[in-house]
Amino acid sequence: MFKIGDLIVYSGHGICRVDDISDKTYAGITKAYYVLHPIENNQKLTISIPVDNDKIVIVKLMDQEEAETILESFNSAGINWIEKPQLRSQVFNNIVHTGNRMDIAKVANTLLRKKHEIEMASRKFYQQDSRILTTIQNILFKELAISLNTSPDAIIEKIKSMLRSNDKTAVQDIC
Structure with missing residues (x-):
């Protein structure tokens, strides 16, 4: 699990910062979500992805x-x-x-x-x-x-x- 402030690579949007991890409820189901912000985005795009989503490739920034x-x-x-x-x-x-x-x-x-x-x-x-x-x-x-x-x-x-x-x-x- 990533932490707030981690830089990650999200295949759909490139390098993002984990701004928050919060619970959200959709269709009566509550899950933990990463709230991501692409570091190159000037328009403050915010992306929410379920923490347990195994269909999307998200990896921590390489060392x-x-x-x-x-x-x-x-x-x-x-x-x-x-x-x-x-x-x-x-x-x-x-x-x-x-x-x-x-x-x-x-x-x-x-x-x-x-x-x-x-x-x-x-x-x-x-x-x-x-x-x-x-x-x-x-x-x-x-x-x-x-x-x-x-x-x-x-x-x-x-x-x-x-x-x-x-x-x-x-x-x-x-x-």
Whole structure:
């Protein structure tokens, strides 16, 4: 169970702070709810989620050690590329929705490398792939930044540098 003030990752809205844990009654049933606030939301969006909800992936923000391990994973190859766009989108989205950060980083790694390869061939990166990559950057890269006490831009630059050093051709503007 999370505590008030904890930073968590809620798959639907990214990084959120637990503002409160309160009992709410709906349809005559009283349950404990987390009251969440996305940290990047300027409009004060409030999200209430049952504490016992097992259908939604909510995880505590990673610690510095896990963040360093995940960041280091960009020195290795990602996952196998799936040629069929629809199947690739389904598989990659399923991985993102598991909440497993290392697997999500591998998807990002693969997408970043493939994006560079495609753009170097003067072709367009698939929109579905771009959406998945943007989602990962908006959540995982921000989480890495918070855990490593830096900025998302610094994380992107670090990953670009790692990919450049592992690629025989220079990687330009991959993120």
